[in-house]
Amino acid sequence: xxxxxxxxxxTQLVHLSAVDMIxxxxxxxxxxxxxxxxxxxxxxxxxxxxxxxxxTAWVAGLSFLSANLGALELMGWAGSAYQYGILATHWYWIGxxxxxxxxxLVMMPFYYISKTHSVPGxxxxxxxxPARAVSAVSFAFMTVLMSGVNMFAMAKVMQIVLGWDINxxxxxxxxxxxxxxxxxxxxSAIFNxxxxxxxxxxGALLIPILGLYEAGGWTNLKAQIAHRASEQYVHMWSxxxxxxxxxxxxxxxxxxxxxAAVISMGYWTTDFLVVQRILAAKDIRSAEMAPIIGAGFKxxxxxxxxxxxxxxxxxxxxxxxxxxxxxxxxxxxxxxxxPLMLARYCGxxxxxxGITALIAGFMSGMAGNVSAFTTxxxxxxxxxxxxxxxxxxxxxxxxxxxTVIGVxxxxxxxxxxxxxxSIMDYVQALFSFFIAPLFGTVLLGMLWKxxxxxxxxxxxxxxxxxxxxMWTWVKIDxxxxxYVALSPHAKALAQDMFQALWSFLTCIVVTVVVTFxxxxxxxxxxEGLVYGLTKVPEVGDVPxxxxxxxxxxxxxxxxxxxxxxxx
Amino acid sequence: xxxxxxxxxxxxxxNGLLILVAGIYExxxxxxxxxxxxxxxxxxxxxxxxxxxxxxxxxxxxSPKRAKN
Numbered sequence: 001x002x003x004x005x006x007x008x009x010x011t012q013l014v015h016l017s018a019v020d021m022i023x024x025x026x027x028x029x030x031x032x033x034x035x036x037x038x039x040x041x042x043x044x045x046x047x048x049x050x051x052x053x054x055x056t057a058w059v060a061g062l063s064f065l066s067a068n069l070g071a072l073e074l075m076g077w078a079g080s081a082y083q084y085g086i087l088a089t090h091w092y093w094i095g096x097x098x099x100x101x102x103x104x105l106v107m108m109p110f111y112y113i114s115k116t117h118s119v120p121g122x123x124x125x126x127x128x129x130p131a132r133a134v135s136a137v138s139f140a141f142m143t144v145l146m147s148g149v150n151m152f153a154m155a156k157v158m159q160i161v162l163g164w165d166i167n168x169x170x171x172x173x174x175x176x177x178x179x180x181x182x183x184x185x186x187x188s189a190i191f192n193x194x195x196x197x198x199x200x201x202x203g204a205l206l207i208p209i210l211g212l213y214e215a216g217g218w219t220n221l222k223a224q225i226a227h228r229a230s231e232q233y234v235h236m237w238s239x240x241x242x243x244x245x246x247x248x249x250x251x252x253x254x255x256x257x258x259x260a261a262v263i264s265m266g267y268w269t270t271d272f273l274v275v276q277r278i279l280a281a282k283d284i285r286s287a288e289m290a291p292i293i294g295a296g297f298k299x300x301x302x303x304x305x306x307x308x309x310x311x312x313x314x315x316x317x318x319x320x321x322x323x324x325x326x327x328x329x330x331x332x333x334x335x336x337x338x339p340l341m342l343a344r345y346c347g348x349x350x351x352x353x354g355i356t357a358l359i360a361g362f363m364s365g366m367a368g369n370v371s372a373f374t375t376x377x378x379x380x381x382x383x384x385x386x387x388x389x390x391x392x393x394x395x396x397x398x399x400x401x402x403t404v405i406g407v408x409x410x411x412x413x414x415x416x417x418x419x420x421x422s423i424m425d426y427v428q429a430l431f432s433f434f435i436a437p438l439f440g441t442v443l444l445g446m447l448w449k450x451x452x453x454x455x456x457x458x459x460x461x462x463x464x465x466x467x468x469x470m471w472t473w474v475k476i477d478x479x480x481x482x483y484v485a486l487s488p489h490a491k492a493l494a495q496d497m498f499q500a501l502w503s504f505l506t507c508i509v510v511t512v513v514v515t516f517x518x519x520x521x522x523x524x525x526x527e528g529l530v531y532g533l534t535k536v537p538e539v540g541d542v543p544x545x546x547x548x549x550x551x552x553x554x555x556x557x558x559x560x561x562x563x564x565x566x567x
Numbered sequence: 568x569x570x571x572x573x574x575x576x577x578x579x580x581x582n583g584l585l586i587l588v589a590g591i592y593e594x595x596x597x598x599x600x601x602x603x604x605x606x607x608x609x610x611x612x613x614x615x616x617x618x619x620x621x622x623x624x625x626x627x628x629x630s631p632k633r634a635k636n
Contacts, residue, residue, distance in 0.1 A: 017589075019585055019586075019588075019589045022585060023582055023585055023586075026578075026581055026582070026585075027578075030574065030577070030578055034574060037569065041568065059571060191571045191574065194571050194575065195571070195574060195575055195578060198575050198578065198579065199578065199582075202579065202582065202618055206610055206614055210604075210605055210608070210610060213605065213608070214604060214605060315604075343603075344603060344604050345603055345604060345605060345610065346603065346610070346611075347589070347590070347593060347601075347602075347603050347606070347610070347611050348589040348593070348611065349585055349586035349587075349588075349589035349590065349611045349615060350586055350610060350611045350614060350615075352585075352586075353582055353586060356582075
C-alpha cells in the first residue's frame, strides 16, 4: 500500500499543499472523535438503530438530504449539467421536491406512528412476512453492493483527481466508516452527515460565486452557453415537447410521470437509506418538518452542482468528452468538470476543503448504506428468520458486528468491481429495479384498505420482474428502447424513466387484481397503517410559522416560481 | 451531550483559520505565476475569514458550557 501523497499519478488533476493535507487529516480525526464520543450513547436497540428517536427536525432534515448528497452524485450531476445543460436540474426540483413534500405530509405520519424500525418493517405490519422478506432481502443485498460500488468509484476518483493509491483510499475510508458507525450507530452516522452537509457547502459554494464573477453574471453566462453549445442548454421545459428538441433525448411525459411521479416518489418515500433518518425524529412535528427542511435545501443544491457544470461549459478552455472518448483522446471527461472548476478557482486551503467535501460525501454515503443495511439485516432478516428470542443487548451486538461485516462485504464488492468493471453498471441498474414497484406497494398499502397481504407480495414481485425483463430486453436488443420509451428517438436516460413507469403500473394492476381475488384484513387489524382507519396525529396547537403545512406551501410556491423562471 | 452544532462550529473554525492563514500568506508572499484564475480577489483570505466567523458563532452559542447553564 502506498501513501497517497507519495503515489502521484501523471494524470492527476490537482496538487495538494501541506495546508490542504492538514484539512483532510483534521476531517478524519473529527469524524473518528465524534464516533468515540458517541460510543456510550448507543447501548440499546433504540439508540443504536434509531438514534434514540430524539433528533430535531433540523438534524433529521439535513441528515435526510445529506444521505443523498454523495460525492458521486455531486460530480456525476455536475458532469450531466455540462453534457445536457440545465435539464439536469429536473433531478433536483421536480425529481425531488414534490416527493419530499408528499413524504412529509402524507406518508410520514404512518411510518412514524406505526413505530416501525424500517420500510420492510412497515410492509410486514401491512402485508405480512412474505412482502417484508422480498423487500428486506433485496434491500440488504443491494445496499452493501451499492456501498462497494461507491467505494470503488470514490477510490477511482481520488486516483484521477489526486493521484492517490486505490487500495489506500478504499481501506482508509472503509476503516473510518466501520469505526464510527460500529461505535455510535445511527446517531454517529447522522451527526457525521450533518457535518458533511456543512463541509460540502463550505467547500463548493465558492465555485458558483467566483464562476459567475468570471462569466460576468447569469445573463452573460447564458449567452456564452448559447454560443458554445445551444440555446436549449439553459431552458428546463421549453425543449421537452419532443425527444429531439433537447440534448437529453427525453420528453415531458418521461420527466413528469417517470421521474417525478414514480422514480422520485419511490426513492424519497420508500428507500430506507433516506427514510431511516426521518424515523429518528423526536416527535411527529419534527418527522414532518424534516423532509420539508430537506426539500428547502434540495432546491438550492443546483447552485453547487448544476451551476458549476454550466459554468464549465462557458469558461473551461478545453472541451470535455464522454468516458468512451477520453481514453483515446486523453481529454478530460464530463465527470471531471467539478474537480476542474475546483482547481480553477481554489488555492491552498480552499482546495483541501473542496476535496474534504468530496471525501465527506463519499464517506457519509457509505455510512448511510451501512447503517441502513445493519438495521434491515438485524430487524427484518436476522430477528424474524434466524433468531427471534434474543434480548435487546443481543441485537445491538449483532448490529455492531453487522456494521463491520457489511463494510467488509462492501470492500469485497469494491475489489470485484475493480476486476470486472461492467459489474458497476449491473449493480446500479439492479438497484433501480426495486424502487418503483416498492413505491406502488407502499402507496396502495397506505391509501387503500382493501389491498390484501398476498396482493402486496405479488404486486411487488411482478413489478420488479417487469422492470428486470424490460432492462434485459433492451440489453439484448438496444432497438427495443423504442417500445419501452414509446419513441424511436428516445435515449438512454428515457429508458430509466419509462421502465420505472411500466413496472409501477404493473405493480398497481397486479395488486388490484390479486386483492379482489383474496380476503381482506379486518379494519381493526389495519388501524394505524391505512388512511381512513387511522387517526392521523396532529402537530398540536402551534403558531402558523411552526406548522409543517405552512412551510410545505412556502417550499411549493418557490418550487413553482423557480420552474417558471427557468422555463 | 455535546450538540452536533458545536462539532460543526469546531470544524468551520479550524478549517476557516487554516484557510485564512494560507490566504494571508499568499497576499504577503504572492506567487510569481499564480496557478488559479481570479487570484487577485484572494478568495481564500475572505472565505477563510467568513468560515472562521461562522465557526466562532456556532462554538459560542452551542458550547457545552453554555448548554449546561
